[in-house]
Amino acid sequence: xxxxxxxxxxxxxxxxxxxxxxxxxxxxxxxxxxxxxxxxxxxxxxxxxxxxxxxxxxxxxxxxxxxxxxxxxxxxxxxxxxxxxxxxxxxxxxxxxxxxxxxxxxxxxxxxxxxxxxxxxxxxxxxxxxxxxxxxxxxxxxxxxxxxxxxxxxxxxxxxxxxxxxxxxxxxxxxxxxxxxxxxxxxxxxxxxxxxxxxxxxxxxxxxxxxxxxxxxxxxxxxxxxxxxxxxxxxxxxxxxxxxxxxxxxxxxxx
Numbered sequence: 379x380x381x382x383x384x385x386x387x388x389x390x391x392x393x394x395x396x397x398x399x400x401x402x403x404x405x406x407x408x409x410x411x412x413x414x415x416x417x418x419x420x421x422x423x424x425x426x427x428x429x430x431x432x433x434x435x436x437x438x439x440x441x442x443x444x445x446x447x448x449x450x451x452x453x454x455x456x457x458x459x460x461x462x463x464x465x466x467x468x469x470x471x472x473x474x475x476x477x478x479x480x481x482x483x484x485x486x487x488x489x490x491x492x493x494x495x496x497x498x499x500x501x502x503x504x505x506x507x508x509x510x511x512x513x514x515x516x517x518x519x520x521x522x523x524x525x526x527x528x529x530x531x532x533x534x535x536x537x538x539x540x541x542x543x544x545x546x547x548x549x550x551x552x553x554x555x556x557x558x559x560x561x562x563x564x565x566x567x568x569x570x571x572x573x574x575x576x577x578x579x580x581x582x583x584x585x586x587x588x589x590x591x592x593x594x595x596x597x598x599x600x601x602x603x604x605x606x607x608x609x610x611x612x613x614x615x616x617x618x619x620x621x622x623x624x625x626x627x628x629x630x631x632x633x
Contacts, residue, residue, distance in 0.1 A: 402475035402517045402616040406443030408433055409451035409471070410522075411481035411490050420489045420497035422482045428522055429480050432561040439612075443474050451481075453490040456499035458506040458513070464494065465504065465512070472513020475616050476520065477544075478561075483523030501542055508543030509620050517616050518573070518609065521549035522556055527589045527630075544593065545619040546609050548577045551587040551630060569612030574629055576612070582631045589630035593623035602627040 410429045414422040433445045446455070456479065457465030458472070471477055482489040486501035499505045507516040519542070521527075526549035548564075557563075560580060567576035574590040581588035592606040602625040609615055 402515075402618045404439075404441045404614060404616070405474040405515075406433070406436060406441055406445075406476040406478065407455075407471055407474040407516075408443065408445040408478040408480070409455055409490070410445065410447050410479075411451050413448045413491065414482060414489075417491055417497070419492050420482075422489065425481065426556075426558055428556050428558055428561055429478060431559045432478070432565055435562050435565060436611075441476075443476070444470075446470075449491055451490055452493045453488070453496045453499045454493060456488055456507070457504045458511045460512050461506060462504040464496075467505070467507065468512040468514075470513075472507050472511055472516045474515060475517045475618075476611065477507055477516045477518070478520040478522065480522035480556075480561075483521070484525050485528040486526065488521075488523060506542060508545075509618070510541075510543050510622065517545045517618050518611065519544045519547040519549075520561065521547065522561060524550065524553040527551050527591065541622060543619055543622060545605065545617055546573060546593070547591045548573065548581075549589055549591075550581070551589050552585065554581075554586045565612055567612070568610050571610070572607050573609045573611060574606055576610075578629065578631050582633075585633045587630055587632060589628055591626060591628040593619055593626045595619065595621040595624050597624055599625050599627060601625070 408429050412425045415424050454464055454466040455470035458467050459465040479488050488499045490497050564576050564580040577590050578588050594602045594605050606627050
């Protein structure tokens with residue numbers, strides 16, 4: 379069942395800038411971790427591969443970018459240097475317009491294979507993608523992980539830490555399974571519809587609760603809904619969010 383739209387009308391701290399939108403370059407960064415069972419910390423079940431066909435399909439559509447897997451995917455890729463001196467998001471995770479993580483996770487938390495004794499990146503505590511961060515290029519976040527929105531990016535908005543200034547985030551409210559080609563199928567659906575409709579249509583089913591979160595710097599909620607229905611990766615509509623968000627709106631599907 380599709381729920382009613384639930385606007386988030388909480389104003390961000392600091393100055394709210396006027397509405398601004400600019401097309402972002404067609405670039406992506408992907409980290410995917412499938413192998414967890416052999417590591418000493420953050421040990422978990424192994425996972426299937428879900429971003430390979432997405433990356434190849436996007437490249438065929440003139441997107442450019444990088445995809446790193448397992449030992450090549452580092453937690454530091456998503457850690458902001460201003461929040462963690464070892465963070466590398468200004469070189470990796472926050473340098474492309476679409477940022478994708480696939481692997482185990484929890485509320486606002488991404489789990490990797492360990493590197494230098496670290497195996498996670500956490501929204502607010504050390505992860506701050508989008509405008510105002512040390513990388514500052516991410517526009518859309520695709521979280522192919524369980525429970526990312528359970529409290530994560532939503533509660534992170536009120537955090538004393540730096541905000542995530544993404545135009546749009548795509549994920550789930552609960553624990554889910556993801557088919558090998560579902561991210562690719564979502565992308566293909568977005569060639570004929572908005573991201574929000576393509577994501578909710580493709581990623582629902584069973585007990586899964588997909589959610590799309592969109593932000594705007596405007597001072598009214600209606601503008602938030604305008605951008606919510608505008609963004610479309612397949613149609614190459616990717617608008618950069620300049621400035622700290624003023625409103626966030628979201629839509630999800632309950633099983």
